[in-house]
Amino acid sequence: MTVLVTGGAGYIGSHMVYELLDAAEDVVILDNLSTGFRWAIPERVPLYEGDTGDLELARSIIARHEVDAIIHFAASIVVPDSVADPLGYYRNNTANSRTLIEAAVSSGVKHFIFSSTAAVYGNPKSVPVSENATPDPMSPYGSSKLMTEIILRDTAFAHPLKYAVLRYFNVAGADPQMRTGQSTPAATxxxxxxxxxxxxxxxxxxVFGTDYPTPDGTCIRDYIHVSDLVRAHSDALRYLRNGGNSATFNCGYGRGFSVLEVIETVKRISGVDFRVEMSARRPGDPAQIVAASDKARDTLHWQPRYDDLDTIVANALEWEQKLRKRNA
Incomplete structure (x- = not known):
């Protein structure tokens, strides 16, 4: 049986592909290459260039490769862009996901893992925020992901489909073996x-906003190493294959760093005191969001290996240096 990874040539998706290959899984990728790269994944992995909203393409891939599980990453992810282009985000993140879920159900796929986001919580009333908190997204990006979560919930009630929703906090870093990393030129x-x-x-x-109700006035986020994040997906896949019930899990470490703390860490690790300017807030940014991740640890037996901001920054720096040489 095969795992279909949508967005598998992108940042998180390419890490997922390597994680699955390392576990001797068969993998196939569907990616429109709008932000992904063919070189980011091994040549031996089949890649179909197209959209998740193409029902017949998705069905044909599932049938041809005997797909038994889908890990769905493909999405638009920039919060301010979603405020400017809500219809585009609802098309790509919600309508296309609905079509992919239809393809899964009509083709008999039993397991579906969905890449969601902490943005569904908006500006949570308590921190750390648990999966039981009432969603209150502040942006079309968060709303588009929450809508897909609802579609999955309702579909799983009506059909024999089990799912895991993973709500990411702030993903960063790169594969410690330097096989892949964040490669989008205009990444934010x-x-x-x-x-x-x-x-x-x-x-x-x-720095966008210095007047938030936080100790130094800048936003606080929970930064998770991309390799720990994709391992949570592997744990979720194993959980579903072993008969686990559909569930939602936060993916974060449970502590946050402010924007200024992150910048100081990058300066220290790189040894460069670079120029930083203070700017106005961006629309859709909550002041502080940190994960309560007990559920993933207890239910999925997820055990992070890179829970260290210095390690995350060092891996990101090494990847950027390698990428710059590649693109020279």
Whole structure:
């Protein structure tokens, strides 16, 4: 049997592909390559270039490769962009996901793992936030993901489909073996932007908002190493295959760092005191969001290996240096 990874040539998806291959799983990828790269995954892995909203393509891949599980990453993910283009986000993140779920159900796929987000919580009333908190997204991005969660819930009630929803907090870092990493040129991830600035690839970086109700006035986030995140997906797949019930899990470490703390860490690890400018808040950014991850640890037996901001930054820096040489 085979695992279909949508968005498998992208940042998190490519790490998932390597994680599955390391576990001797058969893998097939569906990716439109809008933000992914064919070189980011091994040549031996079949890749179909197309959209998750193409029902017949999804069905044909599932049938041809005897897919028994889908791990669905393909999505648009930039919060401010979703505020500017809500219809685009609802099409790509919600409508296309609904079509992929239809393909799964009509083709007899039993297990579905969905890449969701902490953005479904909005600005939570208590921190750390648990899976039982009432969702209150502040952006179309968060809403588009929450809608897909609801579609999955209702579909699983009506059909023999078991799912795991993984709500990511802030994903960062790179494969410790340097096989893949965050490679999108215009990525907006804080650690990647800071690393690129340290390497002189950007003249300066902006801090968006310094008047939040946090100790230093900047946003606080829970940063999770991408390798620990994809391991949580493997744990979720094993859980479902062993008969586990559909469930939702937070993926974070349970402690947060402010934007300024992250920047200081990048400066220290890189040894470069780069230029930082303070800017106005961006729409859709909550002040503070940190995961309660007990459920993933207890139910999935998930055990993080890289729960250390210095390690995350060091891996991101090493990958950016390798990527710059590759693209030179």
């Amino acid at each position: 991830h804080l650690i990647k932007v800071a690393v690129q600035t340290a390497l002189g690839m950007r003249k300066k970086m902006d």
